[in-house]
Amino acid sequence: MLMLPELGLYFSFLMFLVGLAGVMFRKNILFMMLSVEILLNAANLAFVSASRLTNTIDGQVVMFFVMAVAACEAAVGLAMIISLYRTKASIEADDLKALRG
Amino acid sequence: MDLSLLSFIVMGVAAVLLSAVMITRRWPVSAAMVLIGVMTLLAGMFGLLDAHFAAAAQIIVYAGAIMVVFVFVIMLLNLPPEELRYGGVTVGEMILSALGVVVALLLGTKVGRGFLTTGIEQLGLQKPESAPHLHRSVFAESENVKNVAASLFVDYLWAFELISFLILAAAIGAVVISKKKGAEHANAA
Amino acid sequence: MDATAGALVQFLDSNVGLVSTIGKIAIALVIALQVAPIMVWVERRQAAFIQRRIGPNRVGLFGFKLFGLGQPLADTIKLLFKEDFVPKHVNRFFYILAPIVPAVMGLLAIQGIPLGKEIVVAGHTINLQPVSVNAGFLYLFAMSSLGVYGVALAGWSSNNKYALLGGLRASAQMISYELAMGLALLPMVFLYGTLDLQGMVAAQTDTLLFGFLPNWGIFLSPISFVIFVVTMFAETNRLPFDLAEGEAELVAGFLVEYGSMRWSLFFLGEYAMMFTLSALTTCVFLGGYEIPYLPQSQIIAMLTPIVSAEPATWITALIGLGVLIAKVAIFMFLFVQVRFTLPRFRYDQLMRVGWVYMLPVALVNLVVLALIVGILRLT
Numbered sequence: 001m002l003m004l005p006e007l008g009l010y011f012s013f014l015m016f017l018v019g020l021a022g023v024m025f026r027k028n029i030l031f032m033m034l035s036v037e038i039l040l041n042a043a044n045l046a047f048v049s050a051s052r053l054t055n056t057i058d059g060q061v062v063m064f065f066v067m068a069v070a071a072c073e074a075a076v077g078l079a080m081i082i083s084l085y086r087t088k089a090s091i092e093a094d095d096l097k098a099l100r101g
Numbered sequence: 102m103d104l105s106l107l108s109f110i111v112m113g114v115a116a117v118l119l120s121a122v123m124i125t126r127r128w129p130v131s132a133a134m135v136l137i138g139v140m141t142l143l144a145g146m147f148g149l150l151d152a153h154f155a156a157a158a159q160i161i162v163y164a165g166a167i168m169v170v171f172v173f174v175i176m177l178l179n180l181p182p183e184e185l186r187y188g189g190v191t192v193g194e195m196i197l198s199a200l201g202v203v204v205a206l207l208l209g210t211k212v213g214r215g216f217l218t219t220g221i222e223q224l225g226l227q228k229p230e231s232a233p234h235l236h237r238s239v240f241a242e243s244e245n246v247k248n249v250a251a252s253l254f255v256d257y258l259w260a261f262e263l264i265s266f267l268i269l270a271a272a273i274g275a276v277v278i279s280k281k282k283g284a285e286h287a288n289a290a
Numbered sequence: 291m292d293a294t295a296g297a298l299v300q301f302l303d304s305n306v307g308l309v310s311t312i313g314k315i316a317i318a319l320v321i322a323l324q325v326a327p328i329m330v331w332v333e334r335r336q337a338a339f340i341q342r343r344i345g346p347n348r349v350g351l352f353g354f355k356l357f358g359l360g361q362p363l364a365d366t367i368k369l370l371f372k373e374d375f376v377p378k379h380v381n382r383f384f385y386i387l388a389p390i391v392p393a394v395m396g397l398l399a400i401q402g403i404p405l406g407k408e409i410v411v412a413g414h415t416i417n418l419q420p421v422s423v424n425a426g427f428l429y430l431f432a433m434s435s436l437g438v439y440g441v442a443l444a445g446w447s448s449n450n451k452y453a454l455l456g457g458l459r460a461s462a463q464m465i466s467y468e469l470a471m472g473l474a475l476l477p478m479v480f481l482y483g484t485l486d487l488q489g490m491v492a493a494q495t496d497t498l499l500f501g502f503l504p505n506w507g508i509f510l511s512p513i514s515f516v517i518f519v520v521t522m523f524a525e526t527n528r529l530p531f532d533l534a535e536g537e538a539e540l541v542a543g544f545l546v547e548y549g550s551m552r553w554s555l556f557f558l559g560e561y562a563m564m565f566t567l568s569a570l571t572t573c574v575f576l577g578g579y580e581i582p583y584l585p586q587s588q589i590i591a592m593l594t595p596i597v598s599a600e601p602a603t604w605i606t607a608l609i610g611l612g613v614l615i616a617k618v619a620i621f622m623f624l625f626v627q628v629r630f631t632l633p634r635f636r637y638d639q640l641m642r643v644g645w646v647y648m649l650p651v652a653l654v655n656l657v658v659l660a661l662i663v664g665i666l667r668l669t
Binding site: 137 | 423
Binding site for chain 1: 105110114123132140143146159178180183199
């Protein structure tokens with residue numbers, strides 16, 4: 001039977017696909033950000049599984065950095081969503097076409 | 102199959118399914134709550150992979166701080182639910198059709214069938230001498246159900262799925278053909 | 291009958307880890323679930339004494355007045371028989387989910403507390419900490435940081451401006467003070483060299499400080515203790531930090547649409563979290579389940595000639611549990627005393643205290659203690 005870390009890599013691949021589908025098919029910017037969080041979590045799972053597979057600790061360290069970066073990105077992205085909502089009262093990607101040529 | 106492997110599989114499948122559920126939500130709050138569930142399941146999987154600090158950090162930082170910021174913004178801005186149709190196709194339909202493509206690839210190609218039936222040798226079936234070209238066609242007086250199942254779901258898997266579609270189409274067709282004229286207006290919505 | 295008994299014993303023998311964990315979790319749950327009824331009585335009586343009145347002292351059991359100890363039972367029965375309603379204007383799923391979250395998280399967080407050192411049953415040594423992971427008390431932190439969602443969801447799902455504001459304020463307050471709480475506990479990790487609560491309790495009983503004081507965290511780092519106790523009040527939404535559920539402002543805040551058993555579920559969660567954080571404080575700062583100057587190994591050595599070896603460990607474990615509960619009771623008493631003594635903070639004052647006063651003090655404390663420990667380890 002498969003070992004745990006290999007299964008982890010498979011699940012990470014599937015979650016990445018789901019996150020990718022979310023980013024592609026949703027037009028609400030908030031949902032796009034939530035799907036990006038799924039992508040980052042899938043990458044974290046892959047890192048931790050790889051760390052278990054190769055018996056090194058670097059995967060978990062990188063996972064920690066990815067988490068920190070995700071926190072910063074979420075904070076800045078949400079701040080932008082708030083200011084966007086204040087000026088335009090809408091956060092659909094289709095409504096943000098002021099710069100379209 | 103010990104307990105840790107079983108719980109890892111359950112948690113992994115649940116995480117993938119929940120994230121698929123998440124991207125098809127209309128309400129942002131529901132999506133955020135489902136995502137918190139996904140992250141908690143992921144933390145459990147980290148724990149099973151012997152990454153205890155990663156598991157604790159996942160819950161404390163990701164589910165307990167980052168998602169709180171998401172939830173704050175959603176609740177403060179009172180964001181409306183999103184309409185999920187793109188030219189008449191909902192996101193759920195898109196995802197189901199993508200899954201259908203994956204299933205077709207799994208069943209229709211030799212590689213896919215090989216992937217689906219790994220580990221079948223552990224069933225311990227014995228090949229008959231009279232039919233060496235049929236991989237799993239075994240006839241024994243006992244274990245009849247097992248032999249039929251082995252053949253049906255391994256050698257004839259593609260045909261099995263096609264037959265099930267045929268039956269489904271026949272059932273729907275029978276219901277539609279036998280409907281009365283007047284009932285069509287009531288069921289049009 | 292003998293065969294099944296023999297098979298049962300063999301099953302228990304081979305699955306000691308699983309069975310002992312389930313047993314420990316059950317015991318911890320039982321203890322945690324008793325906290326809320328007892329605290330209800332304690333709170334009302336103590337409040338009464340502080341306010342120079344008597345409080346509920348008539349509801350007893352079996353005809354005896356018993357100082358009103360039957361009051362929580364009567365309250366529970368009343369709440370159970372009250373109509374359980376879900377208002378029409380609320381978001382039904384989250385309205386029902388919201389009280390469950392703090393209750394469950396409070397009960398889960400208790401599993402990380404060591405209830406005793408270890409007991410020996412039929413030759414197996416069982417560590418008396420239900421959840422003993424590598425991450426130590428980070429598990430407790432994780433569970434308490436997930437408890438924030440109950441408050442936020444309760445406020446939002448009530449479909450009520452005031453409830454939403456109260457809920458958001460309460461969750462903002464909780465996550466602000468979580469920072470200071472973690473930073474206050476970090477120096478203790480340096481001092482004891484372990485994240486595990488069992489290890490911390492063991493480190494506190496090993497040596498004597500300056501020759502006569504027990505090696506407790508409160509003597510090693512009193513600033514950490516003070517910061518932790520203050521943030522403990524903020525984490526559990528208790529006065530003076532209870533603006534979110536304040537009875538005078540915001541009409542009970544995020545709880546305004548809740549009644550009967552759902553309301554009491556919130557308070558079950560709050561009392562369970564109070565108990566958990568008080569137990570965490572005793573394990574880190576007050577020596578946990580150990581009596582000062584009388585370590586458990588000594589008690590076992592004293593008891594072994596009287597009863598045999600294994601029952602000695604059981605009796606010692608019971609004594610340890612009693613000591614832990616006594617120390618936790620001090621903090622619960624403190625909670626109630628502060629509630630009826632201090633006035634409530636305004637929300638901006640609250641956030642200022644958390645970010646402008648607590649956080650820098652905790653950071654400076656961390657840096658100073660890290661330097662001290664580093665220098666001491668070098669020499």
